[in-house]
Amino acid sequence: RKEVEQDPGPFNVPEGATVAFNCTYSNSASQSFFWYRQDCRKEPKLLMSVYSSGNEDGRFTAQLNRASQYISLLIRDSKLSDSATYLCVVNMAVRFSNDMRFGAGTRLTVKP
Amino acid sequence: GAGVSQSPSNKVTEKGKDVELRCDPISGHTALYWYRQSLGQGLEFLIYFQGNSAPDKSGLPSDRFSAERTGGSVSTLTIQRTQQEDSAVYLCASSRASGKNTGELFFGEGSRLTVL
Numbered sequence: 001r002k003e004v005e006q007d008p009g010p011f012n013v014p015e016g017a018t019v020a021f022n023c024t025y026s027n028s029a030s031q032s033f034f035w036y037r038q039d040c041r042k043e044p045k046l047l048m049s050v051y052s053s054g055n056e057d058g059r060f061t062a063q064l065n066r067a068s069q070y071i072s073l074l075i076r077d078s079k080l081s082d083s084a085t086y087l088c089v090v091n092m093a094v095r096f097s098n099d100m101r102f103g104a105g106t107r108l109t110v111k112p
Numbered sequence: 113g114a115g116v117s118q119s120p121s122n123k124v125t126e127k128g129k130d131v132e133l134r135c136d137p138i139s140g141h142t143a144l145y146w147y148r149q150s151l152g153q154g155l156e157f158l159i160y161f162q163g164n165s166a167p168d169k170s171g172l173p174s175d176r177f178s179a180e181r182t183g184g185s186v187s188t189l190t191i192q193r194t195q196q197e198d199s200a201v202y203l204c205a206s207s208r209a210s211g212k213n214t215g216e217l218f219f220g221e222g223s224r225l226t227v228l
Contacts, residue, residue, distance in 0.1 A: 004154075034216075043203060043219035044155070087154070096160055096168050098143060098207065100217060104154035 001026050006088050006103035014111055017078045021106045023071040023088030031097075033064055035073050036087040038105065044087055047073075078110045114138065118204050118220035125194055126228050133189045133223045137206030145207075145217065146179055146189050148200040155203065161187060194227045201225070 006023045013019050025033075033050035048055065050062040050071055061074040071088055088103035117136040125131050137144050146158040157171040161181045172178070176194075181187040191198055201224050205217040 043221050044217075045219070046216045095170050096162065098160075098162075099157075099168075100145070101157070102147070102155035 002103075003027065003092065003101045004088055004090050004103040006086075006106050008104060008106060010107040010109055012109045012111060013078055015078055015080060017110075018074065018076045019078060019108060020075075021073045021086055021088075021108075023073075023103055025069050025071070025088075025090045025092070025101075027090070027092045027094065028066075028069060029093070030069075030090045031093045032091040033062075033071050034089040034091075035060075035062060035071075036089050036102075038085045038087055040084075044102075047086070075108075078108075080110050080112065083108055083110045116204055116206055116218050116220035118202075118223050120223055121221065122224045122226075124226045124228065127196060128193055130190065130192045131194055131225060133191075133202050133204075133225070135187045135189070135204030135206075135220060137185065137187070137204070138218055139185075141206035141208055141218070142184070143207040144181060144187050145205045146187070147203045147205065149203060149222075150200045158189070158202075191225075194225075196227050199225055199227045 003026050035047040036044040037047045038044040048057050050064045054063040059076045063072045085105040085107045087105045090101050092099050119134045142163045144161040147155040149155050159179045160168040176192045179189045201222040203222045205219045207217050
């Protein structure tokens with residue numbers, strides 16, 4: 001089983017759609033969780049952290065289910081500018097305290 | 113500049129040659145990571161530096177790969193006797209502090225290595 005697993009997509013959605021991405025992780029002792037965004041041929045950038053109680057940032061909602069070792073990202077009212085690859089990142093704190101493991105990413109294309 | 117700086121941005125080399133990739137992290141960031149990303153793949157962890165502690169080299173794929181960080185700042189990743197499977201984008205990231213839940217890694221734009 002991969003340490004951090006994501007549906008690779010691609011997801012092709014029209015503008016205004018709601019889309020959800022899922023991620024599972026293997027280590028139940030993982031410390032913290034994040035979603036990063038990576039535009040084509042660019043470096044990854046932090047989109048949002050994921051908190052146990054769930055958290056929202058504008059059109060983006062992240063949720064964590066520790067019991068199921070599952071993280072989700074919901075994007076409402078999709079914009080063309082949301083087109084990117086979304087990376088699920090888990091701090092597994094195995095080898096060292098900030099042992100950040102990346103999923104392979106889910107590609108999203110928002111179309112007019 | 114305020115961000116993580118990497119050089120060269122692109123490197124084309126012949127199989128068997130050595131290459132050096134450089135990373136200049138954000139000033140004051142004590143943690144520095146090297147990852148590599150092959151086409152269409154996720155980020156593969158290579159090595160982690162934290163302050164003056166011994167680096168975690170557990171991700172280095174072979175003994176042809178080595179890295180050092182001088183003075184707790186600039187880091188160099190060296191690949192000896194390059195092979196075609198080494199072709200990838202090598203990403204450097206730094207973060208503000210050690211400890212749990214630091215979270216945000218700041219990435220450079222990467223060094224794209226092509227081994228012919």
